[in-house]
Amino acid sequence: MKRIYKIITTVSVLGVLTIGACENGLQEETFSVYDENTLTKPQHGEQGVRGVYAALKDNGGFGYYAGYLYWLYEYPADAVTTAVTARQGVQLDQLTYDATNAAINDVWTSVYRMISRANEAEALIKKIDYVKNGSSEQVKNQNIGEVRFLRALAYYDATSLWGDVPLLLKSSSEFTESDENPALTPKAEVEAAIIADLEFAESNLPPSYPPAEVARATSGAAKALLVRLYMRRGEWQKAADKALEVMNKNYDLRTPAEGGIVSLFDTGNRSDNEFIFVLKSSNEPGAYGINSNSFGINSTPWDLNRGWGSFPIHLQFYSLFDKTDDRRNLLTGKFTSLYGQVISVPKEFGGEGGTAPDTVLATYVYNLKYPHVNNYNYAGFNNVTIIRYADVLMMRAEALNELNGPNQESIDVINAIRNRAGLSSIQLASYSSKAALRDRIFEERFKEFFMEGRRRDDLIRWGRSASNGSNPLLKFKEKVVPTLRNPSTYSDNVDYTVYPYPQNEIQSNTSLEPSVNNGRVK
Structure with a gap:
């Protein structure tokens, strides 16, 4: 951590402020991290917030939520695979990865870069007197709420991917010697910090913004991320209750009259009431390096529109869809x-x-949720979905089933998703057990959220529920092993619920020994 984190922290606010200044059309200025006499205006706090958002697409159109994060969430699961020439992707897809995998390292670095920026921005904002400079405490707390939401999102991803991780909640100017080489913090303690950040955010963020600011975090986004965390922890009542709060905040599903599920992902759909939180991408040609995503060109094959075809999807997944299911039209x-x-x-x-x-018979299908419409233009013009309302609905259905077994509200929620896709309703009488309805819920989630970064977490949560907590890899093994080119790659001695810590981190952080990856790799 020492090498990576020090580089990040010493440049974070510099990057934050220059990015913010450019976005506002202001004269570009560069300030020192420690120049408290200069960074005194609410506009500097706002610029700091913008810099944290920018970390969501770390490394231009590929980093973090713009691309690489989905390698870790989708490749090891059972829908997406990869071309044999994509070595780093193949390692993830075939479960042969180790601590040297570049994608694992890139995501780790991106996560901690956003955490670093959030910590620096929070420290900066707290020192600014918003009231004396013509603003208000409400705006100040909103800015802090946005920063803490983004930090919570980063730590959610970190704990989903690695479990125990270093917990750093202060700026580099406050570092002690131990912070330079931070030890791993137990996952439960990190989750407590996530909850604290999100509870602050939900109390201080507005319910909405003007359409041009659709990608800013809202109180609904904070609540929805809390739902996701409570689901992961198996805290069903908290998840169900928090999901209901989101359902009372004026979100809805994009209806068939509005074009339904396919139009939700249309390139021109920049803002929709189903999107709770998104990574905002530019809708301007040539934005690839600064403000876009890589999904369009990576999702589709060369034969279709000169895409790279990095995320081929198994034909077996296509066969799961009814021919009348509109979601199949996204393949x-x-x-x-x-x-x-x-x-x-x-x-x-x-x-x-x-x-x-x-006619050539396809060997794979490809994802059309992120259309790539301009040949040889690498920019992705879609906003990338991070949390959407359909996910919250399905999480409430799942939580209620785990609490009470089959119930009419869970059925109604599932039917809202199915009916939007053009499918008939299911009936409560068809599900005589909690396990039966749970399986139906995860089947619907699979078809609804493919290539949205949810499947790996879903498989682990499904396994934990199906085994009463004894074997979180039960469903992961059942679903993933048949898709491997060599089934013997899977090892019961590896904990696939967590990734190995990156080799670069082990070499730079003296608190970590190589043995920290025992049981995380084959």
Whole structure:
């Protein structure tokens, strides 16, 4: 941590303020982290907040939520796979990764860069007298709430991916010697800090912003992230109650009359009442390096629109969808290639099939949730979904089932998602046990949230519930092993609920020994 974190902290506020200044069209200025006499205006606090948001797309169009995070959440699961030439992705997809995997290192660095920026921004904002400078304590607390929400999001990802992680909640100017090489903090203690941050955020953030500021954190976003954390912890009543609070905050599902689930992910849909929190991407050509995402070009194949095809999806996943399910239209079931041939899913997987030479049978399908519309332009023009209302609804349905078994409200919530996709309703009488309805919920979640970074967490939570907490990898093993090129890659001696700590971190943080990865790699 020492090497990585010191580099981040000493440049974080510099980057924060120059980014913010550029976005506001202000004269660009660079200040020292410690120049308290200069950084005295509410606008400097606002700029600090903007810099923390910018860390969501660390490393331009690939880093953190702009791309690499989804490698860790999607590749090891059972829908997405990768081309054999993508070595780092193959390691994740086939469970052969170790502490040297570059994607694991990149995500770790991105997570702690955002934490660092959040800590620096919070310290800066607290020292600014907003009232004497024409603003208010309410705005000051809102700015702090945004920063603490983003820090909570970063720590949620860190604990989901690594479990115990270093917990740092202060600026670099307050560091002690032990902070330079921080030890691992127990996951439960980190989660307590996440909860504290989110509770502050939900009390101090507004319910909404003007449309142009759609990507800012709201009180609803803080509540929804709390729901996600309570679900992971198996605190079903807290999750159900907090989800209900979100349901009372004026969100809704995009309806079939509005274009339904497919139009939700249309490039032109920049703001929708179903999006609770998103990574904002530029809608301007040429924005790749500064304000976009890599999903468009990575999600689709060359034959479709000169995409890179980095996230091929198994044909078996396509076969799970009913032909009337609108969500299937977010996959490349059939398309005409750049070379004039029709690429079609074989009939045995639910497609139309076809014969050569006019038709080529697909070996994979691809995700269309992030359209890539400009050939050779790497920019992704979609806002990347981080939390959406459909997820909150499904989490409440799951929590209520875990509390009470099959119940009409859970059925109604599932039906709202199914009906929006053009499917018929399910009936309460068809589910005689908690396990049966749980399986239905996770089936619907699989089809609703593919390539939104939820599947790995879902498999682990499903396994924990199905085994009464004794085997969180029960469903992960059941679903993932059949998709491996070599099933013997899976080892019962590896804890796939956590990743290895990056080798770079072990080498730079004297509090960590190589043995810290025992049981995390084969």
